[in-house]
Amino acid sequence: DVKVTQSSRYLVKRTGEKVFLECVQDMDHENMFWYRQDPGLGLRLIYFSYDVKMKEKGDIPEGYSVSREKKERFSLILESASTNQTSMYLCASSLYGTRTDTQYFGPGTRLTVL
Amino acid sequence: AQKITQTQPGMFVQEKEAVTLDCTYDTSDPSYGLFWYKQPSSGEMIFLIYQGSYDQQNATEGRYSLNFQKARKSANLVISASQLGDSAMYFCAMREGRTGVGSYQLTFGKGTKLSVIP
Numbered sequence: 199d200v201k202v203t204q205s206s207r208y209l210v211k212r213t214g215e216k217v218f219l220e221c222v223q224d225m226d227h228e229n230m231f232w233y234r235q236d237p238g239l240g241l242r243l244i245y246f247s248y249d250v251k252m253k254e255k256g257d258i259p260e261g262y263s264v265s266r267e268k269k270e271r272f273s274l275i276l277e278s279a280s281t282n283q284t285s286m287y288l289c290a291s292s293l294y295g296t297r298t299d300t301q302y303f304g305p306g307t308r309l310t311v312l
Numbered sequence: 313a314q315k316i317t318q319t320q321p322g323m324f325v326q327e328k329e330a331v332t333l334d335c336t337y338d339t340s341d342p343s344y345g346l347f348w349y350k351q352p353s354s355g356e357m358i359f360l361i362y363q364g365s366y367d368q369q370n371a372t373e374g375r376y377s378l379n380f381q382k383a384r385k386s387a388n389l390v391i392s393a394s395q396l397g398d399s400a401m402y403f404c405a406m407r408e409g410r411t412g413v414g415s416y417q418l419t420f421g422k423g424t425k426l427s428v429i430p
Contacts, residue, residue, distance in 0.1 A: 207355075229416055240403065241357075241420040248416060256417070288357060294416065298345060298364070299407060301418055303357035 201225065202304035204289050210310045217276040219307050221289030228294045230272035231301060232256075232264060235286040247272055248294065279311045315339065316404050316421035324427050325394045332379070333389040333424045335404035344408045346387040347418065348378065351401040360402075363387055391426075399428045 205220035243256030290301040325331035
């Protein structure tokens, strides 16, 4: 079974703090993704990675950075958290080259920035 | 312009009835894939079904089927024999192209909230 895990289900941080969200997949997938989900806006892609140490900006990368040092782990970093980064964060992974390239998601992290 | 449009913010269906969730898409790429995901209140996005642009037949997975009308650029999800556990948000998504970094991305619609009534 496909398994994507995220380090926290719920997280509360203060404005200005550095925040790390961790995502781990056990399917040997090349691709990993970070989305944020806000009511009425759907899912928006922040960053993705198609290989170790490789990253590409998505639609809303401002205020975020990412790190992928190992194939199975993809981290999202909020350098200085702000209240407008309060959101649901979803990580996903996919195996490129298959017919569907289906993305499989983790359970999500609900981040609140006070 | 939106690439994925889901016009039904919310829908109700009686238990054991069938329901259709609408999705229209916009692309000029001849090669693309369409996905449906379910998101229960717990938050996890669950993959339901996939349709490729070159697939000759409509995709089916158990109680889920995809009514793919290529000329109309629509990819509606049909859930047969609705169950209480089907109550959730449903998202339609599209992947365009088969080459280059851009082909990895999914574009999501804003979702439809389905409520199944006992």
